Amino acid sequence: MTQPPPDSALRDRRILLVEDDPTVAEVARNYLRSAGFLVDEVTDGFQTIDSVTAVRPDLVVLDRKLPGIDGTEVCRRLRTFTDVPVLMLTALSATEDRIDGLESGADDYLTKPFSPRELVLRVRSILKRTVDESTPEAPFALGPFRLDASARKVSRGGDPLELSAREFDLLAFFLKHPNQVFDRETLLRSVWGWEVGDLSTITVTVRRLREKIEGDPSHATFLTTVWGAGYRFDVEEADAESAAEGVR
Amino acid sequence: MTQPPPDSALRDRRILLVEDDPTVAEVARNYLRSAGFLVDEVTDGFQTIDSVTAVRPDLVVLDRKLPGIDGTEVCRRLRTFTDVPVLMLTALSATEDRIDGLESGADDYLTKPFSPRELVLRVRSILKRTVDESTPEAPFALGPFRLDASARKVSRGGDPLELSAREFDLLAFFLKHPNQVFDRETLLRSVWGWEVGDLSTITVTVRRLREKIEGDPSHATFLTTVWGAGYRFDVEEADAESAAEGVR
DNA sequence: CCGCTTTGTCCGCGTTTCGTAAGGATTCGA
DNA sequence: TCGAATCCTTACGAAACGCGGACAAAGCGG
Numbered sequence: 001m002t003q004p005p006p007d008s009a010l011r012d013r014r015i016l017l018v019e020d021d022p023t024v025a026e027v028a029r030n031y032l033r034s035a036g037f038l039v040d041e042v043t044d045g046f047q048t049i050d051s052v053t054a055v056r057p058d059l060v061v062l063d064r065k066l067p068g069i070d071g072t073e074v075c076r077r078l079r080t081f082t083d084v085p086v087l088m089l090t091a092l093s094a095t096e097d098r099i100d101g102l103e104s105g106a107d108d109y110l111t112k113p114f115s116p117r118e119l120v121l122r123v124r125s126i127l128k129r130t131v132d133e134s135t136p137e138a139p140f141a142l143g144p145f146r147l148d149a150s151a152r153k154v155s156r157g158g159d160p161l162e163l164s165a166r167e168f169d170l171l172a173f174f175l176k177h178p179n180q181v182f183d184r185e186t187l188l189r190s191v192w193g194w195e196v197g198d199l200s201t202i203t204v205t206v207r208r209l210r211e212k213i214e215g216d217p218s219h220a221t222f223l224t225t226v227w228g229a230g231y232r233f234d235v236e237e238a239d240a241e242s243a244a245e246g247v248r
Numbered sequence: 249m250t251q252p253p254p255d256s257a258l259r260d261r262r263i264l265l266v267e268d269d270p271t272v273a274e275v276a277r278n279y280l281r282s283a284g285f286l287v288d289e290v291t292d293g294f295q296t297i298d299s300v301t302a303v304r305p306d307l308v309v310l311d312r313k314l315p316g317i318d319g320t321e322v323c324r325r326l327r328t329f330t331d332v333p334v335l336m337l338t339a340l341s342a343t344e345d346r347i348d349g350l351e352s353g354a355d356d357y358l359t360k361p362f363s364p365r366e367l368v369l370r371v372r373s374i375l376k377r378t379v380d381e382s383t384p385e386a387p388f389a390l391g392p393f394r395l396d397a398s399a400r401k402v403s404r405g406g407d408p409l410e411l412s413a414r415e416f417d418l419l420a421f422f423l424k425h426p427n428q429v430f431d432r433e434t435l436l437r438s439v440w441g442w443e444v445g446d447l448s449t450i451t452v453t454v455r456r457l458r459e460k461i462e463g464d465p466s467h468a469t470f471l472t473t474v475w476g477a478g479y480r481f482d483v484e485e486a487d488a489e490s491a492a493e494g495v496r
Numbered sequence: 497c498c499g500c501t502t503t504g505t506c507c508g509c510g511t512t513t514c515g516t517a518a519g520g521a522t523t524c525g526a
Numbered sequence: 527t528c529g530a531a532t533c534c535t536t537a538c539g540a541a542a543c544g545c546g547g548a549c550a551a552a553g554c555g556g
Binding site for chain 2 (some may be wrong): 512513514515516517522523524
């Protein structure tokens with residue numbers, strides 16, 4: 001857990017830093033550069049739009065409070081013509097603010113004062129996501145289930161399952177981590193990507209998922225409830241072994 | 249009842265405590281230990297680097313003011329070869345200081361004098377973020393028992409045991425620390441995560457646990473009472489040995 | 497622009513859990 | 527053997543927990 005091989009796949013990625021406070025900008029720039037990223041800098045919203053069009057960065061780090069147009073508005077406008085990931089910086093940690101940020105189309109969110117280390121970690125994690133999506137994962141089977149992550153298809157016993165996006169993500173997560181209990185908070189972070197949120201969201205999605213993958217949803221045999229701890233995807237040990245091959 | 253839930257997934261994580269003031273170190277060590285962490289200690293920067301390399305702790309608690317090289321510098325150097333989370337301790341609460349600390353790569357920050365309880369909370373929260381999808385704990389056997397902590401499953405002689413959350417946590421604790429006496433207060437802190445509380449809580453939970461794991465609960469052979477001292481989980485040395493293999 | 501689906505939130509209900517208290521049993525020392 | 531300290535046992539009830547149903551907002555495709 002402690003030793004992250006400097007991800008060569010992530011090196012030399014181009015990052016556009018939008019920040020009007022010179023001090024903050026300097027710190028962020030230095031850290032991102034020493035993490036191996038190429039950093040461009042602008043200080044207001046209009047330059048941002050221009051720069052994104054011209055330079056096509058791999059990610060935008062966007063201050064929420066900007067001279068001229070607001071960060072959320074910038075983000076919204078970016079979204080009209082590009083899918084470039086946006087990491088939003090904000091002074092406030094209020095939930096409302098966070099919601100606003102994500103609503104405007106940001107991919108992640110960081111509250112000031114932030115640790116530059118955290119910034120780098122987040123940037124890496126976002127980029128990794130987008131990289132991972134482009135590198136196809138090999139399909140694998142576990143128990144009666146077969147997951148083709150890159151095609152976003154799952155089947156049970158040969159019959160394809162019709163899952164919604166969230167249901168698919170959740171099932172995929174469990175298939176990749178069988179026989180392990182996850183509490184709702186962890187699921188919220190790992191599958192939803194939220195740092196905080198209503199835990200009943202998980203309860204409900206689990207229920208909906210069960211209705212589609214379990215014979216009798218009220219007596220789950222795969223996605224079981226572990227009282228007071230969370231949920232676990234149960235699979236025979238033998239199956240789990242053979243499945244683990246596929247994961248690696 | 250009043251305290252945070254004991255987090256079995258975080259238990260037994262290795263923490264390196266870097267602090268030159270023996271008084272502070274002692275308090276911190278005791279609290280971290282009774283929260284279920286394994287604590288190593290060093291008192292200066294060079295030892296820190298060495299120890300991190302050698303022991304690979306899961307987290308470093310680092311005093312900012314150290315003899316020899318300064319804490320921020322130590323942190324910076326750590327960052328050149330590892331991403332181990334760092335929690336920085338400092339005497340000053342000045343914002344500038346905080347910024348410095350975070351810039352050097354610390355994950356969080358705690359100003360002295362701090363409450364040991366706060367320390368434990370911070371440590372937990374940092375680990376929780378980083379642990380998440382990390383490697384699940386390997387299952388192991390001890391005597392007739394088999395514990396799979398990440399699946400939250402235990403069995404005795406092959407038969408799965410149906411335990412409640414608390415019962416599981418308690419048994420897991422004893423399985424990880426066999427042939428060792430624990431008084432009720434320690435159990436309350438380590439398993440329940442409480443600083444204060446009614447000790448009869450343990451008595452009752454032990455009794456409930458015994459009913460499920462002992463052939464004859466009133467003549468316990470595994471979870472035995474040590475009069476005037478606490479409880480101990482008895483297992484043949486030979487079994488304990490073989491069990492230790494599994495742990496490694 | 498309008499339906500349909502997805503998805504998050506809320507509420508009420510039944511179940512399980514777990515702390516607490518109180519009385520009985522056991523151990524230990526004198 | 528007696529008394530005090532310690533531990534066991536039992537029972538109760540509040541609180542926690544998970545579940546299903548329903549609803550509304552947002553997203554999506556036509």
